[in-house]
Amino acid sequence: MNAPTTKQFKDSDYKSDINPVWCPGCGDFHVLMSTTKALSSLGVPPENVAVISGIGCSSRIPAYTNCYGFHGVHGRSLALAAGLKVARPDLTVLAMSGDGDGFSIGGNHFLHACRRNIDMTYVVMDNRVYGMTKGQPSPTTEPDWDSALSPGGTGLSPFHPLVVALASGANFVAREFSGDIKGTAKTLVEAINHPGFSFVEILSPCVTFRPDEKEWKNTVHKAVVEPTDDPARAARRIMTDDGMNTGILYRGNRAPYRNKVTGKGSDPSVLEAMFEV
Amino acid sequence: MNTAKEALESISLAIIGSGGAGAMTAGGILLEAAGKSGWHGMMNRSVGPQIRGGEAAALLRFANHPVACMSETYDLLIAIDWKNANRFAAEMPLKSDGLIIADPSAGDVPVEVSGSGATIVEIPIKDLADSIPGGRENMIATGIAAGFIGLSVDHLMAVIAASLASKGEKAITASRACVELGMEYATKQKRTFTISHPRKLESGRWLITGNEAIGLGAIRGGVRFAAAYPITPATEVLEWLAPSLAEVGGALLQAEDELASINMAIGASYGGLPSITATSGPGLSLMLESLGLATAAEVPLVVVDVMRVGPSTGIATKSEQSDLNIAVYGMHGDAPHVVVAPLTVADCLYTAQWAVHLAEAMQVPVVVLSDQSLGQARVLMEKPANLAFFAKRKVWDDAGEQPYMRYAITADGVSPMALPGTAGGQYTADGLTHSPRGTPSTRSVDQESQMQKRHDKVANFEYGSHWGLIEGDGDTVILTWGSITGPAREAIRALAAEGINVKLVAMRLILPFPLDDLMASLEGAKRILVVEQNHTGQFFRHVKSHTDLPGEVRQFHRPGPHLIGAAEISRHIRDWVKS
Ligand SMILES: Cc1ncc(C[n+]2csc(CCOP(=O)(O)OP(=O)(O)O)c2C)c(N)n1
Ligand code: SF4
Numbered sequence: 001m002n003a004p005t006t007k008q009f010k011d012s013d014y015k016s017d018i019n020p021v022w023c024p025g026c027g028d029f030h031v032l033m034s035t036t037k038a039l040s041s042l043g044v045p046p047e048n049v050a051v052i053s054g055i056g057c058s059s060r061i062p063a064y065t066n067c068y069g070f071h072g073v074h075g076r077s078l079a080l081a082a083g084l085k086v087a088r089p090d091l092t093v094l095a096m097s098g099d100g101d102g103f104s105i106g107g108n109h110f111l112h113a114c115r116r117n118i119d120m121t122y123v124v125m126d127n128r129v130y131g132m133t134k135g136q137p138s139p140t141t142e143p144d145w146d147s148a149l150s151p152g153g154t155g156l157s158p159f160h161p162l163v164v165a166l167a168s169g170a171n172f173v174a175r176e177f178s179g180d181i182k183g184t185a186k187t188l189v190e191a192i193n194h195p196g197f198s199f200v201e202i203l204s205p206c207v208t209f210r211p212d213e214k215e216w217k218n219t220v221h222k223a224v225v226e227p228t229d230d231p232a233r234a235a236r237r238i239m240t241d242d243g244m245n246t247g248i249l250y251r252g253n254r255a256p257y258r259n260k261v262t263g264k265g266s267d268p269s270v271l272e273a274m275f276e277v
Numbered sequence: 278m279n280t281a282k283e284a285l286e287s288i289s290l291a292i293i294g295s296g297g298a299g300a301m302t303a304g305g306i307l308l309e310a311a312g313k314s315g316w317h318g319m320m321n322r323s324v325g326p327q328i329r330g331g332e333a334a335a336l337l338r339f340a341n342h343p344v345a346c347m348s349e350t351y352d353l354l355i356a357i358d359w360k361n362a363n364r365f366a367a368e369m370p371l372k373s374d375g376l377i378i379a380d381p382s383a384g385d386v387p388v389e390v391s392g393s394g395a396t397i398v399e400i401p402i403k404d405l406a407d408s409i410p411g412g413r414e415n416m417i418a419t420g421i422a423a424g425f426i427g428l429s430v431d432h433l434m435a436v437i438a439a440s441l442a443s444k445g446e447k448a449i450t451a452s453r454a455c456v457e458l459g460m461e462y463a464t465k466q467k468r469t470f471t472i473s474h475p476r477k478l479e480s481g482r483w484l485i486t487g488n489e490a491i492g493l494g495a496i497r498g499g500v501r502f503a504a505a506y507p508i509t510p511a512t513e514v515l516e517w518l519a520p521s522l523a524e525v526g527g528a529l530l531q532a533e534d535e536l537a538s539i540n541m542a543i544g545a546s547y548g549g550l551p552s553i554t555a556t557s558g559p560g561l562s563l564m565l566e567s568l569g570l571a572t573a574a575e576v577p578l579v580v581v582d583v584m585r586v587g588p589s590t591g592i593a594t595k596s597e598q599s600d601l602n603i604a605v606y607g608m609h610g611d612a613p614h615v616v617v618a619p620l621t622v623a624d625c626l627y628t629a630q631w632a633v634h635l636a637e638a639m640q641v642p643v644v645v646l647s648d649q650s651l652g653q654a655r656v657l658m659e660k661p662a663n664l665a666f667f668a669k670r671k672v673w674d675d676a677g678e679q680p681y682m683r684y685a686i687t688a689d690g691v692s693p694m695a696l697p698g699t700a701g702g703q704y705t706a707d708g709l710t711h712s713p714r715g716t717p718s719t720r721s722v723d724q725e726s727q728m729q730k731r732h733d734k735v736a737n738f739e740y741g742s743h744w745g746l747i748e749g750d751g752d753t754v755i756l757t758w759g760s761i762t763g764p765a766r767e768a769i770r771a772l773a774a775e776g777i778n779v780k781l782v783a784m785r786l787i788l789p790f791p792l793d794d795l796m797a798s799l800e801g802a803k804r805i806l807v808v809e810q811n812h813t814g815q816f817f818r819h820v821k822s823h824t825d826l827p828g829e830v831r832q833f834h835r836p837g838p839h840l841i842g843a844a845e846i847s848r849h850i851r852d853w854v855k856s
Contacts, residue, residue: 272493
């Protein structure tokens with residue numbers, strides 16, 4: 001959590017001059033916009049923010065911000081981010097990736113990042129497909145979605161990221177739609193400010209491989225209930241909604257991970273006494 | 278009753294017992310007391326696959342000179358009991374003039390042990406322990422061992438009192454009574470021995486394991502962050518680092534797997550903190566993709582691999598030098614990085630500290646190839662001097678060149694690194710091929726120039742004399758690396774006593790290959806014996822891929838767990854020279 005500074009920043013101060021590789025109309029453009037908006041309203045200087053990602057279309061996002069960034073390997077953004085935040089508790093750390101990156105190859109890290117509850121924010125741009133590798137089903141894809149790799153559909157029931165996050169101990173859980181830039185930015189501000197591990201799933205259409213997702217703008221709807229601090233209640237609501245319910249769904253009060261680098265300690269020579277005979 | 282103790286340069290003894298019998302505790306006490314007497318020595322352990330209640334043996338060696346390996350034959354074997362002893366027998370062959378201390382109540386001495394021809398001395402260890410209120414058999418065994426090898430009761434009691442301080446006066450009194458009783462029985466025996474001319478030392482002694490020494494070397498070098506996933510035989514590096522890093526203001530983060538641990542270390546290092554992780558072969562296999570990331574994104578990192586018998590799960594508790602191939606060649610693409618190997622337990626400290634220095638200076642991952650025989654051995658070493666290696670990363674500040682280019686092409690290939698929090702230095706570290714600015718690129722000019730830069734910074738670095746160890750001279754050479762340095766050195770010592778001069782060349786720097794230094798050290802060599810502990814001769818092939826060696830070349834290698842010993846090496850040389 002960073003206290004807002006007095007200096008005022010514009011959204012554009014958080015944007016780099018690199019042109020995204022994304023397809024025109026990709027939902028990830030909007031996620032970039034809501035992210036820069038959230039950071040400017042927080043007023044945290046761009047150099048004090050680190051955006052960490054894995055591999056995928058969505059994971060290209062760090063270089064499009066004017067923050068410090070790390071575009072790592074596929075699936076490991078949360079581990080990179082955890083190490084960075086423990087080493088540098090002064091930074092605002094955002095991990096941002098896709099549903100394949102975060103729930104398939106990086107699924108184990110997702111569980112343990114929730115459990116560990118390090119003070120950082122994890123944004124998954126969920127398009128229910130592997131975009132970068134050109135249209136294979138991801139863990140959140142519907143079972144009957146036809147593709148070259150899984151003709152006729154996978155037949156597998158989709159992964160439920162928000163519920164898994166709750167069950168694993170995430171301290172803040174929200175769902176947003178990329179097209180709602182203002183609403184998403186507001187939720188990101190709250191996620192970043194909330195102590196511990198905050199998880200925001202952003203429904204972000206892949207217009208190229210899931211053109212059907214262009215319809216999302218008509219099917220998403222705001223949650224009508226207040227966020228709860230009871231994970232069981234939150235889970236029940238999420239399990240029974242239509243998957244298009246947006247807003248902050250859970251705000252917990254678990255103490256964040258404590259073990260971090262202080263930089264203040266004894267000289268290494270104190271460690272030598274234990275070896276003396 | 279004996280009159281004079283036989284004085285030996287080196288004594289080897291083993292204490293065996295089933296798990297829980299306390300053989301390792303007894304060994305630890307003896308080793309530390311030996312240190313107080315000005316002796317050198319080391320201890321290794323042999324444990325079975327059982328987590329608890331299995332067999333355990335403390336293997337000890339004492340000497341009047343620094344030792345870097347265990348003996349192949351033993352002078353004294355003390356058996357608290359014989360449960361599963363047949364499993365150990367092959368690992369601790371007794372000399373024919375050796376002694377077996379056996380408790381008649383524990384049953385017959387197994388043939389695997391008695392077959393050595395060593396003399397059996399019966400001492401009723403269990404009855405002696407039972408005769409003392411609170412007495413323990415391993416303390417009787419400690420006394421017996423001390424009596425045979427001539428350690429003083431005062432030194433023993435100083436060690437025991439310190440370790441039992443929390444258990445109270447009663448426990449200490451009971452232990453003293455046991456130790457004295459055991460000593461009394463031993464000193465009554467016909468044949469006893471001791472260490473000849475122990476050197477008195479100015480600098481004091483340290484008692485340390487290779488795994489602890491790696492940890493201390495890393496912290497001395499500037500490491501303040503570690504990420505950890507447990508694996509035998511590397512876990513002790515991590516368990517030592519956890520409280521020690523906290524003490525110096527750093528932190529250790531326990532990961533969910535090695536895919537995470539290496540990335541946590543990369544993340545912390547990207548944030549500016551010198552970082553480390555430690556693992557063994559299976560973990561290193563999982564880390565390879567991210568090791569490539571650290572190479573491409575130019576993030577300093579130290580990865581320690583305490584090698585064990587492979588492939589796959591292999592034998593977790595036993596040593597082998599068989600991860601050279603993946604450490605050097607395991608990454609996809611061309612990925613210039615550094616691989617170093619400590620030569621002895623004491624050298625683990627030096628090499629780990631050097632590794633941090635190399636990683637930070639070149640912004641490159643450094644793999645440290647230790648192994649179980651170093652990591653889990655406990656040695657008495659002379660208190661080491663402080664080394665001049667410490668983490669010095671070339672960092673960009675806003676006084677640096679503008680606009681900031683993270684991967685700028687520089688003369689030495691090392692580009693100043695901006696740390697998060699530095700205004701104007703924002704960049705995205707990337708494993709994608711990138712331009713000097715860090716922007717992803719598919720242009721061949723970027724691939725070629727960045728590749729060249731990363732190659733140059735590692736190839737042109739000044740490694741100095743640290744690349745290896747050269748001892749002695751002559752046209753017969755033992756060329757080796759890592760933990761085989763200990764037995765090779767010992768072999769050379771024994772051969773010298775027979776008038777056969779052999780030169781030792783032990784490589785600490787495995788990658789980049791120190792071609793010129795190695796060739797200079799081998800000038801005039803007529804016979805080169807390449808020794809290593811693995812099945813395929815990985816080190817030999819690595820050397821051969823860079824150069825032809827002068828003179829006649831022979832190889833001696835075999836896989837673990839049967840450690841290559843000094844006597845075998847000297848036999849190879851002796852037969853060769855005399856033929
Ligand atoms: C170890 C590894 N395996 C496979 C790939 C290939 N790959 C690149 S991106 C990707 C999937 C990305 O999907 P997602 O995270 O959903 O992101 P999106 O492209 O949809 O934004 C895969 C499988 C890789 N880069 N690395
Ligand atoms: S393939 Fe899909 S996810 Fe990737 S950039 Fe194009 S629209 Fe976006």
